[in-house]
Amino acid sequence: MPPAPKIALGLRVHSGWAAMVAVSGSLSRPVVHDRQRIQIAEAPQPGPVQPYHIARDLGVERGRAFLDQCRKASIALASASLEAAIKRAGGDRVHCCAVLTGSGRPSPTLEATLASHAAIHTAEGEFFRGILVQAAESRGLSVHRIKEKELFDLISQPRANLERMLSELGKAIGPPWQQDQKFAALAAWLVSA
Numbered sequence: 001m002p003p004a005p006k007i008a009l010g011l012r013v014h015s016g017w018a019a020m021v022a023v024s025g026s027l028s029r030p031v032v033h034d035r036q037r038i039q040i041a042e043a044p045q046p047g048p049v050q051p052y053h054i055a056r057d058l059g060v061e062r063g064r065a066f067l068d069q070c071r072k073a074s075i076a077l078a079s080a081s082l083e084a085a086i087k088r089a090g091g092d093r094v095h096c097c098a099v100l101t102g103s104g105r106p107s108p109t110l111e112a113t114l115a116s117h118a119a120i121h122t123a124e125g126e127f128f129r130g131i132l133v134q135a136a137e138s139r140g141l142s143v144h145r146i147k148e149k150e151l152f153d154l155i156s157q158p159r160a161n162l163e164r165m166l167s168e169l170g171k172a173i174g175p176p177w178q179q180d181q182k183f184a185a186l187a188a189w190l191v192s193a
Contacts, residue, residue: 007033007090009097009141010188012148012180013129016041016049019180020082022089023188027157027165030189032173034089035181040078040131041070051127052113052120060111067110071131078135086139096142098187099129103149144191151186162186 005024012019018038025031041049051070055063086094104122107113113123129145136143152159166185170177 004090004093005031006095006192007093008188008192009085009089009094009136010184010186011038011097011099011132011136012184012187013040013099013125013132014180015124015128018128018132019184020085021181021184021188022085022094023185023192024090024093025189025192027155027162027189030165030169030185032169032185034085035176035184036085036088038078038081038085038132040081040128040135041074042077050120050124052123055110056114056120060114063114064110067127071127074128074131075134078131079138082132082135082139086141094141096144096191097136098144098146098184098191099133099136100148100151100183100187101129101145102126103147142191144187146187146190148183151183151190154190155186 007022007024010021010023017040020038021035022033023031024033051067055067058066102122102125104125106122106126107116107119113119133143133145146154152162155162166182
């Protein structure tokens, strides 16, 4: 009997959570093993988790300490969430993951970040993606970062074909199957070989 296929995870990160899709097979024979929302931060209040926004209001020194606390808590939560997701998706068969990244450039200092609203949003995206990368590496996964805006360019099929395949797959497996899950699945198939 042939060995069970390896499984790759795709992660599309948001503020405090990520969409995770576990896949195997190929784009011509896709298999979705699991999909779920992975929590990577506790919300201190209702609404989005935005640690750099809070840090801005605290000032640089207190903000730096706050961000360090958030990072430690988020790494612990992300590690536990990812470990549970790996077990649910296939355990030892999960061998790698793809983390979709943004295209923004982080500011060189915390002072510069907190002085710019656009830089705050870039920093928050990098913050949560970095936490998931660290959590995945701590679980022994090979981690690949893929710029989201380049995702469709990296696959040697016309975008219309990919979008049709993803729509058909979504109809077969049911919701949730929105842009988060589609992009996470594509990223995972890219690195699954």
